[in-house]
Amino acid sequence: MGESSTIAAREAEIIEAFALLDSWEEKYEYIIELGKKLPPLDERYKLAENIIKGCQSTVWLVANYSDGKVFFKADSDAVIVKGLVSLLIKVLSGVTPQEILQAQLDFLQEIGMMTHLAQTRSNGLRAMIQQMKHYALAFQSINS
């Protein structure tokens, strides 16, 4: 996935990849694979201030701003959440704050993973998206 591609193009790529997976098993195996492949966050970033706490699993999120683009790194203690986190990074990392703020993230619906977003309290995914947007907002205000 090229860093210069648009959010829409990135989402389309993911939807395409999932379309090849027939069963729920294949979909989840793919997500688990993504979770395992996402490089673990360096321990020095696993600080309280980077934690997005769900009541069952934890997500760590750090953001960087360079050349007008936002770059995210993240981790989770649960591998399925980590896989979904990896997808969110694929879509939202390396684009402008403006693009992040406008992202609808419909791909989660398309690939049948909306239930994970609905579980707001248990896994912190929705809170993670919010936090990504907060970062984007903060970086955008640096710009202006």
Place this chain on the structure above:
Amino acid sequence: METSTHILNTLQVEDIRNQFPILKRTIHNKPIVYLDNAATTQKPMVVIDALSHYYMHSNANIHRGIHTLAEEATAAYEATRTAVQVFINASCTEEIIFTRGTTESINLVANTWGRKNIQEGDEIIISEMEHHSNIVPWQILCEEKKAVLKVIPISDEGELLLDVYRQLLTPKTKLVAITYVSNSLGTINPISEIIQMAHNAGALVLVDGAQATVHLDIDVQKMDCDFYAFSGHKIYAPTGVGVLYGKKALLEAMPVFMGGGEMIKEVSFAKTTYAELPYKYEAGTPNIADTIALKAAIDFMRETDVAMIHQHEKELLEYATKQMLQIPNLRIYGTAENKTGVISFLVNNIHPQDMGVLLDNQGIAVRTGHHCTQPLMHRLGIPGTVRASFAVYNTMEEVDRLINGIQKSIKMLL
């Protein structure tokens, strides 16, 4: 599946299952295997019917109307009180207070008896395996009164350390608030012994019966507890109704909880006098429909045969335990000698939530997480567990599906 004989044969379990409409559902296109009964049980048709019958035939506000509907509703509501009294063998109906559930029952005691009787320096004893509902109300009280909260530790197996408990009891101990059955570990605590020790030290005992009431015979007089709390929704009744049992003399001496209608004798701006027990603690229009349906749930349990239900659940737990121990790297949390209802486990370092998600996709409902017992998880050094919990309608085949489901999830995750 096991070949040994079971208390309930396949036909009998099938007959019971047919009384629970929700069990016909499919989840992700698979017949549901509902193993989250410790959180809440499913409801039999008689309970659902009792609810709709009430609204279709007898809906009225109770205790005040003189018309027929009001009388019918009042009679049905009070019939539940009698059914509960008999079910837990309280000595009279005045000892049965309806609440929203275990949590409210415990808070009622903390706010009335506790506020009146706990003073600075007094001690309240709870245990390491308590549900947050039996921790937080006492913390609030202790903070307010500058009292001391003491905690009975557990062994690695998940049993209370009674020797330590004995040492924690002092002349300053005013209350022991303890669960009968652990919702996270399944441990059955030696409740009579605990109560006797407390009484010998001059302390009262509140028993959290949220988990025990569905799995064990409850006799509050024999147990000799001073308070007993439980929730209807964990014994096949609707959500929103629960019970506080208290010894009559204690309930009579306690100050009121909430003020309002129903709980008064006479109101004037100068002074209000309160109603007799049990109404003194039931301010406002109560949850009439769900309370009436609670009787249907108790009747269901009695008609199904309570002893048989308990034996069936015991067999499910034993079979599940035996099967789980065959799975490499699976560790069961809570291996007390005396256990019922729930089995908590972890496999390797698989996060419980990952296991829960994959089981759900196979139609299997379990609980994952800390089960509202964070201090217990901290004691065990784990973030949480996967918990399967059983009810009368579960089958050995469902246990097999759980075991297969776990194995499949492990394969996908490792």
